[in-house]
Amino acid sequence: MSEYSESGVDRQNELAERRMRQREQDFRAVLGTAEGRRVMWALIGDCDCFSPIAATNASVYLLQGRKNVGLQLMNEIESVDPEAFMSMLIEGRQQQIDDRKYLMEMSSQDGDS
Numbered sequence: 001m002s003e004y005s006e007s008g009v010d011r012q013n014e015l016a017e018r019r020m021r022q023r024e025q026d027f028r029a030v031l032g033t034a035e036g037r038r039v040m041w042a043l044i045g046d047c048d049c050f051s052p053i054a055a056t057n058a059s060v061y062l063l064q065g066r067k068n069v070g071l072q073l074m075n076e077i078e079s080v081d082p083e084a085f086m087s088m089l090i091e092g093r094q095q096q097i098d099d100r101k102y103l104m105e106m107s108s109q110d111g112d113s
Contacts, residue, residue, distance in 0.1 A: 024080050031077065031084035034091065040077065041088045044070045 030036035047070025053063045077085050 027076060027080040031081050037084060037088045037091060038095075040073065041092045044073055044088075045092075046070075047073070049074060 030040065047066045048063065049067055049070035053060060053067065055063055074085065077088075
């Protein structure tokens with residue numbers, strides 16, 4: 001009976017390792033594209049990872065949970081592809097600059113009308 005349970009545990013461990021390898025491959029695939037990095041950066045931003053939590057009693061738990069999800073994403077990204085996080089940061093900053101330029105151009109066009 002112990003052989004059966006040991007072999008069952010071995011299979012469960014093997015399955016867990018297989019799933020972990022698949023998850024890492026999936027993260028690498030997502031992080032390997034600019035589109036995937038943009039999506040991940042947007043999710044991390046939606047989780048308010050870079051903002052302090054300033055809220056009342058009940059909403060603190062929601063905000064902290066959201067932040068924890070974002071921190072888990074950041075941790076996974078760092079463990080799978082440390083350079084991807086820096087790329088996301090640089091690309092995100094460039095997007096902010098491009099957005100500002102676009103808004104300035106649009107507002108100057110509105111002034112011309």
